Amino acid sequence: MWRTLGKEGLAVRAPWPVVDEEDKLLTRQAKFLRDALKTFRTATGKAKKGWKTATILVANDYPQWKIDALLWMQSKYNGGFQDSTFMKDLKTWAAENVSDKKKVKLTMQFVSFMKREVEDVGEMGMDTTCSFDQSAILNESIAYIKSQLSLEELSIARVEDAESVPDKICQNVTPGKPTLWLR
Incomplete structure (x- = not known):
């Protein structure tokens, strides 16, 4: 088989293959689909x-x-x-720039979460818009998602274009974190 592949010598003496550097965007896209499906399963349950x-x-x-x-x-x-001053600096910044006390707490939680995201995926974790086409990834997988969730009808829409969606559901949608609206 080794020779059929066009290789010479013995396979056991060949050097170990060299792996390309990780494509962080592709990894993030795969995580997006995996996490979304997990969240959708919980919602359908x-x-x-x-x-x-x-x-x-x-x-x-x-x-x-x-x-x-x-x-x-x-x-x-x-x-x-x-790390030694990050949370202290955040607290100071939030106190000066966020007027509502409830929003200060939400800001602290959000930044803490995003900090972990940046540690996982790098600088792109701080992008203010989604760095990939979420709809395209979901559309490519729509048949799989429908079968996994046992849904008869499934569509994908941008939250700002969707009509008659309850506000409570709209508020949960952020870039990279889609929400399943069941009815």
């Missing part, structure tokens, strides 16, 4: 009996308060974050 129609809602942009937090993070990033 909690759905009312007989609900077989669903729409996957995606968003390309964050709300302004999250964009502000991401821009602050970008200003603090220099190949990594100064």
